[in-house]
Amino acid sequence: MNDPDRPRRRYVSPLRTAALEATHGRIIASARELFTTLGYQATTLAAIAEAAGVSVPRVNLSGTKAHLLVEAYQRSSGNEAVARPITDQSTFQQLMALPTEEALAAYVAWLADHHARSLRLWFALREAAALDPEATAAYETITTSDEQACVAGVAWAAERGLLRGDAPIEDRACSWYVVSSAEAYDRYVLRHGWTHEQYAAWVRRALDHLVFDLA
Secondary structure, eight states, X not given: OOOTTSOOOOOOOHHHHHHHHHHHHHHHHHHHHHHHHHOTTTOOHHHHHXXXXXXXXXXXXXXXXXXXXXXXXXXXXXXXXXXXXXXXXXXXXXXXXXXXHHHHHHHHHHHHHHHHHHHHHHHHHXXXXXXXXXXXXXXXXXXXXXHHHHHHHHHHHHHTTOOOXXXXXXXXXXXXXXXXXXXXXXXXXXXXXXXXXHHHHHHHHHIIIIIITOO
């Protein structure tokens, strides 16, 4: 006999959950493609819905336009979470534990791959930050995390005995930020025509001369 006072269990269908996740993934993939090719302002929710083969209300269930951009950037860049410091993420913890030269080689290779996958979305996010408060907050969180990662990188280099001279940590971290920036990758690879190997070699040399041996 059914007890009318007993709370009803909510049945969760694995098939329905999988279908919802697949639809959400398709929406994010469509958003990523449109933000990459058109930028933030020119991309509409209607265009995302059409590309994903869903309705605009269904797109709205996946999040705001700014949220879709931020999630697309996260997925493309490999970030585990926008609000989580990059040095706390598993990839970087494993990388920083490697022998020094192996760690630096792995870092510059990761950086080239990171920018190759997420550069256009980063520029779309920078554009969105001037237009949408939600995107502004995410942009500031990511840039702050990147700045903190550069400070952590300098501290790591100090522990490994790589630093020379008496330049302040803040100056070295600022140089690291510029060297590793999306703008530097855009200038050398997309505009100047360098290969990823040339770019990675430049980053490695730049770290030596502009961060580790900063006068």
